[in-house]
Amino acid sequence: MHWADNFAKQVIERGSKEEYIVESGITPSGVVHIGNAREIMTQYFVYQSILKLGKKAKFLYIWDDFDRFRKVPKGVPEEFEKYLGMPLSAVPDPWGCHNSYAEHFESMIIHEMKQLSIEPVYLRAAELYQKGTFAENIKIALEKTEKIKEILNKFRKEPLAEDWLPIGAYCESCGKDFTKIKYLGGYKISYKCSCGNENEIDFREVTNVVNIKWRVDWPARWAYYGVDFESSGKDHKSQGGSWDTAVLISKEIFDYNPPVGPMYEFIHLKGQKEKMSSSKGNIATVSQLLEIYESEVVRFIYAQRLNKTIFVPFDMDVYNIYNEFDKCERIYFGLEETDDDLKRKYELVKIKDYKICPKRVSxxxxxxxxxxxxxxxxxxxxxxxxxxxxxxxxxxxxxxxxxxxxxxxxxxxxxxxxxxKIQLADNKVEIIEDQREGLKEIAELLKKECSTDELQQRIFGIVKPKGKEFFQIIYQVLIGRKQGPRIAMLIDAIGREKVIERFERL
Ligand SMILES: [Zn+2]
Ligand SMILES: [Zn+2]
Incomplete structure (x- = not known):
């Protein structure tokens, strides 16, 4: 059984629902790379599997653009330091092409996912907060601050400060979150900003100030949307990590049965041991993958086992990935010995519905x-x-x-x-006298003016009586393998002069 089907089954076993919710999200603080994309892809496959079981489902993708701008990443002008502490949705686009910093990076991955035919329902946290969507959750979190602290402290060496609250507040005057907050009960808080501004607000009315802190926000959202599935990366799954605390907070604070949430392994660029990271600059984007892989092949790469690190090749292993995909396709169409797992895998990754198996060129x-x-x-x-x-x-x-x-x-x-790259081979080829003469004859022919087509015909005339093996010899002498593209074309690509020299030297 494909893992996506397995998780879909688990989702449905949670209980009968009109519509199942698959959720994913990210803080658009920089380029969303192929490692980050594993989450979207994993969610997508499970979403597909739920639909296949005949159930309704929705795939939500939430941009955490109400998160604070923490750090100026590489490639962004240093002067952007002045925006640190503001929500990402309020930071301007450094390149001036979008409404905000957040939107700039969001639009990249939205476009990339579209090319993979993946179009979740995108939501922006900043807009949701602005509408007061999470006011009840904010109140619950504030009222249960002590309980939340207790849960989080179980996993901390240093307990949280006495006055710790599960929320942050952006100042209405400077827009930054260097604020001291007090909970006044009900829907009211007061804050004092380092810029000197202070205010008392009702967060149902003033909606651009309060945000819930990450470890609490995650489960709060599960409860709000009724999330049934959300996988996450290894970085969230350490002992006492954000997954562990989210599960506890979900149950104990928001009274919500946490979603099915498997861990997926990282994605590396083949040949690199280190995890991809924007600050190290060793990242690849989905756009870069799409330059060398077809959309369906990209999907194929992500459909691999979740508990396996995916090494995305940009080297010769690209051949293997394409070959595996083509084989999987032939199996699906019954042209090779059947394998139910691979058949299902193809079904999940295919975008178009072909009536018969496409005839692929490797x-x-x-x-x-x-x-x-x-x-x-x-x-x-x-x-x-x-x-x-x-x-x-x-x-x-x-x-x-x-x-x-x-x-x-x-x-x-x-x-x-x-x-x-097509170039003269250096290898030594054993040839017999008759073949040597044949090569000389071709070399003479190459000295004459003739078109590529003409050349092809005349070489064929020389080769035919000497047998198929001689053809292979020519390729071996030229490019070190037994076959290749049409011989005249190959010769012209290498250059006739070089070929003459090579043939006469043997
Ligand atoms: Zn932009
Ligand atoms: Zn301020």
Whole structure:
């Protein structure tokens, strides 16, 4: 059983409901990278699985943009220090293209998720607070401050301060949260800001001041929305971490049965041991993944086991990921020995519904082709090449191949190791006299003026009587492997001069 189905089952076993709620969220304090995206993806798959069981479900994604601006990250002008302590929704966009700092980073991942056909219901915490949405929860948290402190202190070395409260307050004058707060009972608090401003407010009426602190806000939200599923990363799942305390606070303060909430492992860039982090600069975005992976393949990467660290490759292992995806697709369409788990995995990651299995051109082959076939000829070339193999490509197949070729092109340009780039091979090839003569004959031919097409035909004339093996020899001499793109095209990509030299030297 796929893990997503397993969790969907657990969600439904919580009890009968009109609509099940899957929730996720993040503080938009910087670039949302591929590690952060694992949460969205995990939630999405479980959401899909709940729907598959014939139940109604909603996938909420909440931007924690009412959180404070804590730190100026790399890439943001230093002068933004002056906004520290303000809610992220009130900090301006450093690049001036969005309404706020928060919105800038939100819009990136919203756009990326859209490309993966993932569109949760997005909510903004700042707007929700502004509407007074959480006023009751604020009151409950304040009234039960002592109980909350008791729960949190169980896991702390240093107990929380005497005057600790489960809320923060943004000053109405300077907008920052350097405030001392007093709870006055009911819906009232007073605060005193370091800027000198002080006020007494009813937080049902003045809604841009009070926010609930993270460890309390999380369970408060579960209770408010009736959340049934929310996975979270390893960083929240340590002993006494925010998950542990959220579970207790959910039960004991908000009287809510906490959601099914598995842990997922981190995502690393292959070859890196350290966790991705914006401050270290070793992050990759979903957009970067989408440059070299098709949308469905990106989804495929995230559908892996939750308890396994995903190493996202940008190196030669890209081939393996594509091959695994293609195999999974063939299994789904019954073209390979069936495997229920893989079949289900494909069902979860597919975006389009194909009637029959698309005829795929492998990524590795496209890596070669994009280096030798001009883009305008690629479609025809692939069609012919596949026909020669007895495979008739229809328009959809060809479009898929062209889409994949664009990923291959980008990969060659940005990530491919040198040995993948088309270049003369250094290896020694054992050849017999007859083959040596054949190569010399081709070299002579290359000295004459002729088009690539003509060249192809005439080389074919030389090769045919010598047998298929000779063809392989030519490829081996040129690029160190037994096959490759059309020979004349390959020769022109390498350069005729270089090929002549190579053939005559043997
Ligand atoms: Zn912007
Ligand atoms: Zn102030």
């Amino acid at each position: 990524f590795s082959e496209l890596v070669l082709l994009v280096q030798v076939v001009p883009p305008t000829e690629l479609k025809n070339y692939i069609s012919k090449m596949m026909k020669e193999r007895g495979i008739e490509m229809d328009e959809t197949d060809l479009e898929l191949a062209i889409e994949r070729s664009k990923k291959a092109e980008c990969w060659v340009e940005k990530y491919a190791p040198e040995n993948v």
